[in-house]
Amino acid sequence: MTRPRILIVEDNTTVAGYVAILLGGLHGLNVARADSLAAARAVFRSFRPDRLVVDLNLPDGDGTEFLREAKAVRPQIRSVVTTGRGDDDAREAAARAGADAYLVKPVECGAIVEALDIPPIHELWDDERPGPEATP
Amino acid sequence: MDDKPKDDAPASAPARQPELTATIKRAIGVGAGGGFAVTLLSALINPTGPSITLGAISGIVVGTYSGLSDAQVKKRRNMLLAEAEGRKAMIDAESDETLRQLATARANLASCLEERDGLKRRVDRLEERMDRMYGDTTHEIDEGLRHKGNPS
Numbered sequence: 001m002t003r004p005r006i007l008i009v010e011d012n013t014t015v016a017g018y019v020a021i022l023l024g025g026l027h028g029l030n031v032a033r034a035d036s037l038a039a040a041r042a043v044f045r046s047f048r049p050d051r052l053v054v055d056l057n058l059p060d061g062d063g064t065e066f067l068r069e070a071k072a073v074r075p076q077i078r079s080v081v082t083t084g085r086g087d088d089d090a091r092e093a094a095a096r097a098g099a100d101a102y103l104v105k106p107v108e109c110g111a112i113v114e115a116l117d118i119p120p121i122h123e124l125w126d127d128e129r130p131g132p133e134a135t136p
Numbered sequence: 137m138d139d140k141p142k143d144d145a146p147a148s149a150p151a152r153q154p155e156l157t158a159t160i161k162r163a164i165g166v167g168a169g170g171g172f173a174v175t176l177l178s179a180l181i182n183p184t185g186p187s188i189t190l191g192a193i194s195g196i197v198v199g200t201y202s203g204l205s206d207a208q209v210k211k212r213r214n215m216l217l218a219e220a221e222g223r224k225a226m227i228d229a230e231s232d233e234t235l236r237q238l239a240t241a242r243a244n245l246a247s248c249l250e251e252r253d254g255l256k257r258r259v260d261r262l263e264e265r266m267d268r269m270y271g272d273t274t275h276e277i278d279e280g281l282r283h284k285g286n287p288s
Binding site (some may be wrong): 015020021022026105106107108109121122 | 265266270273274277278280281282284
C-alpha cells in the first residue's frame with residue numbers, strides 16, 4: 001500500500017504539531033509542514049503531496065489561493081480546509097477553490113482522518129508486517 | 137424284496153468308482169496330475185469301472201512330461217515363499233517408517249498450530265493495546281486542539 005503524503009499548511013505551530021503527530025506519528029504517513037503561503041508553494045513542488053490540510057488565514061495570504069493552485073496542478077489531490085471561520089462566505093470560497101472538506105476549529109482527529117480518507121490504522125500497520133513471500 | 141446290490145451287477149460299478157479312486161489316490165500319493173494312473177489302476181482292479189479313454193491318456197502324458205518334479209516344485213515353492221516373506225518384511229518396514237513419519241509430521245503440525253495460536257493471541261493483545269493507545273493519544277490531541285490550538 002502506498003502511504004499518503006500529507007502537506008499541512010498551518011501557521012499555528014501547536015495545531016500543525018498535533019495534526020503532524022496524528023498523521024505522521026500515529027498513522028505513520030509522510031508528513032510535511034508549511035507555515036505560510038510561500039512555504040506551502042515551495043514544499044508542494046518538492047514534496048509532491050497527495051493530501052492537503054490547509055488553514056485559511058495564513059500570514060502572507062489566503063489558504064484558498066494555495067488550494068486553487070494545487071488543484072490546478074494536481075486535480076486528484078484531496079484537500080481539507082481547517083479554519084476558525086465558520087461563515088458561509090469562507091465555506092463557499094473553499095469549495096470553489098476545490099476543497100473536499102471544510103472543518104471548523106477546533107477540529108477532531110477522527111474528522112481529519114475521515115476527511116483525508118486515510119486508511120484505517122490497522123491496514124497501515126498490516127502493511128509493515130512481513131508477508132509470506134518475505135525472506136528472513 | 138432283496139435291496140442289496142449284487143456284486144456282479146454292472147449298475148453298482150459307477151457308484152463305487154469315486155471311493156475306489158480316492159483310495160487309490162491316497163495309496164499312491166498322487167494328485168491331479170496322476171489322473172491317468174488312477175484311472176488305469178482302477179480299470180485293472182475293477183474291470184467294470186470306466187474304460188481308459190484317449191483323454192485319460194493325454195492327461196497322463198501332460199501330467200508326466202510337462203510338470204516339474206516334486207523336488208523342483210518344492211524348491212520353487214520355497215523360493216516363492218521366501219520372496220513373499222521378504223516382500224512382506226519390506227512392506228512392514230516401509231509401513232512402520234511411514235507411520236513414524238506421519239507421527240512426526242502430526243507432532244510438528246500440532247506444535248505449529250499451538251505456536252500460531254500463541255502468536256495470534258499476542259497479535260490480538262497488541263492490537264487491543266494499540267487501539268487503546270491510539271484512542272488515548274487522539275483524545276489527548278483532540279484536547280490539545282480544543283484548548284491550545286488557537287483558532288485562526
